[in-house]
Amino acid sequence: NHKCKLLVLGGGTGGCTVASKFIPKLGKNEVAIVEPADLHYYQPMFTMIGGGMKELKSASRPMSQVIPKDAVWIKENVANIDPKKNTVTTSSGRRIEYDYLVVSLGLELRYDKVPGLLEALEAPDSGVASNYSPKYVERTYRFLKDTKSGKAVFTFPVGAVKCAGAPLKACLISEDYFRRMGRREDVEIVYRTSLPVIFSAKHYANKLNKLCAERNIDVGFQQELVNVDYKAKEAVFKNLAKPTEMSSIKFSFLHVTPPMSPPHVLTTSPELIDAAGFLDVDKSTLQSKAFSNVYGIGDCTNLPTSKTAAAVAAQSGVLFNNLLNDMNGRTQKESYDGYTSCPLVTGYSSVILAEFDYSLEPLETFPMDQSKEHRSMFYMKKDAMPFLYWNGMLKGYWNGPGLMRKVFHLGMGR
Ligand code: FAD
Numbered sequence: 249n250h251k252c253k254l255l256v257l258g259g260g261t262g263g264c265t266v267a268s269k270f271i272p273k274l275g276k277n278e279v280a281i282v283e284p285a286d287l288h289y290y291q292p293m294f295t296m297i298g299g300g301m302k303e304l305k306s307a308s309r310p311m312s313q314v315i316p317k318d319a320v321w322i323k324e325n326v327a328n329i330d331p332k333k334n335t336v337t338t339s340s341g342r343r344i345e346y347d348y349l350v351v352s353l354g355l356e357l358r359y360d361k362v363p364g365l366l367e368a369l370e371a372p373d374s375g376v377a378s379n380y381s382p383k384y385v386e387r388t389y390r391f392l393k394d395t396k397s398g399k400a401v402f403t404f405p406v407g408a409v410k411c412a413g414a415p416l417k418a419c420l421i422s423e424d425y426f427r428r429m430g431r432r433e434d435v436e437i438v439y440r441t442s443l444p445v446i447f448s449a450k451h452y453a454n455k456l457n458k459l460c461a462e463r464n465i466d467v468g469f470q471q472e473l474v475n476v477d478y479k480a481k482e483a484v485f486k487n488l489a490k491p492t493e494m495s496s497i498k499f500s501f502l503h504v505t506p507p508m509s510p511p512h513v514l515t516t517s518p519e520l521i522d523a524a525g526f527l528d529v530d531k532s533t534l535q536s537k538a539f540s541n542v543y544g545i546g547d548c549t550n551l552p553t554s555k556t557a558a559a560v561a562a563q564s565g566v567l568f569n570n571l572l573n574d575m576n577g578r579t580q581k582e583s584y585d586g587y588t589s590c591p592l593v594t595g596y597s598s599v600i601l602a603e604f605d606y607s608l609e610p611l612e613t614f615p616m617d618q619s620k621e622h623r624s625m626f627y628m629k630k631d632a633m634p635f636l637y638w639n640g641m642l643k644g645y646w647n648g649p650g651l652m653r654k655v656f657h658l659g660m661g662r
C-alpha cells in the first residue's frame with residue numbers, strides 16, 4: 249500500500265507533464281504515477297513514420313527515462329478508482345491513497361469494433377495498415393511501396409478521436425507519395441469520413457476541401473467503415489445519412505483510423521464520468537465536476553476541443569495553477585480557452601498549421617497565414633516539435649505557444 253500527496257493516473261503526455269510540474273513544489277516521492285507500459289511513445293511522430301519520413305524507434309523512449317526521477321512509478325494498471333475514499337486500486341490489488349488525483353489515461357483504440365479489421369491488421373500481406381498504433385504504423389509505408397495500382401482508401405471513424413487531422417494527413421502524404429513515384433495516374437485516392445465535414449474549424453476546412461479537389465481525391469462524407477474482408481480486399485461502408493444504405497470498395501491499400509473509447513477503468517467510478525464515459529470536468533478549470541480534489545487532462549476528458557498533445561500542453565499550465573491554488577487554500581482560478589493545434593502534414597515538405605480554440609476560430613501563433621501550406625511549418629513539425637516534446641514539455645516547461653503568440657502579435661489581434 250502506498251500514500252502520496254498527488255497521484256497521477258497514466259504516464260503518457262499529460263501524466264508526465266503534470267507530474268514534472270508538481271515535483272519541485274511537493275518534493276521527492278510525493279508524486280506517484282501509475283503506468284504499466286515499458287515505452288512512452290511520441291504519437292505525433294506516427295504520421296511521419298507512416299509516410300516513411302521517420303523510423304519507429306525514434307518515436308519512443310523507455311518509460312523509466314520520461315517518468316520524472318523524483319516521482320514514484322507504480323508499474324501497473326489502474327483497476328479501480330474510489331474518489332469517495334481517495335483511493336485507487338491497481339490490477340495486483342495494491343491500494344494507493346492520495347490527497348489529490350490527476351486523471352490522464354488517454355483513449356483506447358478499438359480496432360475490435362470493426363468486424364474483420366484485427367484479422368486484416370495481423371495478416372502479413374493484407375494491404376491494411378493504421379498509423380494510430382505502434383503495432384501497425386510500419387505497415388503503412390510498407391504497403392504504400394507495394395501499391396502500384398487500384399484504390400488507396402483512407403477512413404475516419406464515428407466518435408471521439410485523437411488528432412482528428414491525422415486520418416487526412418495519412419491520405420495527403422500518400423497522395424504525394426504516389427505522385428512523386430510516378431504512380432498517381434494508376435492509383436485512385438479515396439477518403440471516407442463519418443463526419444459531415446472535412447475538419448471542425450471552418451477556416452481550415454475551406455482550404456482542405458479545395459486541396460482535396462485540386463489533388464483529385466475522392467472524398468465521401470458520413471461514411472462509416474463497418475466491415476473489412478482482407479481476403480476479398482473489400483471494405484464496407486454504411487451511409488450514416490441513410491443507415492440502410494451500404495456500399496463496398498475494392499482496395500489495394502487501406503488505412504484505417506480505428507474507433508476509440510474512453511478508458512474502460514473509468515466505469516469503476518460512475519460519479520467521475522459523463523454519459524459517453526469521458527472524465528467529466530469543468531471546461532475552464534479542468535476540475536472534476538463531482539470531486540474538488542480530482543482534475544483531468546487530455547484525451548480521457550470531455551473537454552469540448554480537439555484532442556491533441558498541443559491541447560494538453562495548454563491545459564497543463566492551467567491545471568497546474570488551479571490545483572496548486574487548491575493545495576494552498578487559494579480560490580482564484582485560471583481558465584483554459586480550448587486551445588488546440590493540428591499540424592496538417594499535406595505532403596513530403598508542407599504543413600498547414602491549424603490552431604484554434606473553443607470558438608473554432610483561428611488562434612494562430614506565427615505572423616503569417618497558417619491556412620496556407622508552409623515548408624517552414626513542415627520542419628517545425630518534423631524536427632523542432634519532437635525536441636520540444638522530450639526536452640521541454642515532458643519536463644514541465646512548455647505550456648503551449650500562448651506567450652509566443654502574444655509576442656509575435658505584439659498584443660494585437662486574438
Ligand atoms: P496518452 O499520451 O495516450 O497517455 C495515456 C497513458 O495512459 C498511456 O501511457 C497509457 O499506457 C496509460 N494507461 C491507459 N490505461 C491505463 C490504466 N488502466 N492504468 C494505467 N495507465 C493506463 N497531437 C498533437 O498535438 N500534434 C500532432 O501532430 C498529433 N498527431 C498525432 C498523430 C497520431 C497518429 C496520434 C495517434 C496522435 C497524435 N496526436 C497529436 C495526439 C496526441 O498524441 C495525444 O492527444 C496525446 O498524447 C494525449 O495525451 P494523454 O496524456 O491524454 O494520453
Ligand code: UQ1
Pocket residue numbers: 292557558559561589590591613633636637641648649
Ligand atoms: C504543441 O505545443 C505541441 O505539443 C508539444 C504539439 O504536439 C506535438 C504540436 O504539434 C504543436 C503544433 C504545438 C504548438 C506549438 C507551436 C510552436 C505552434
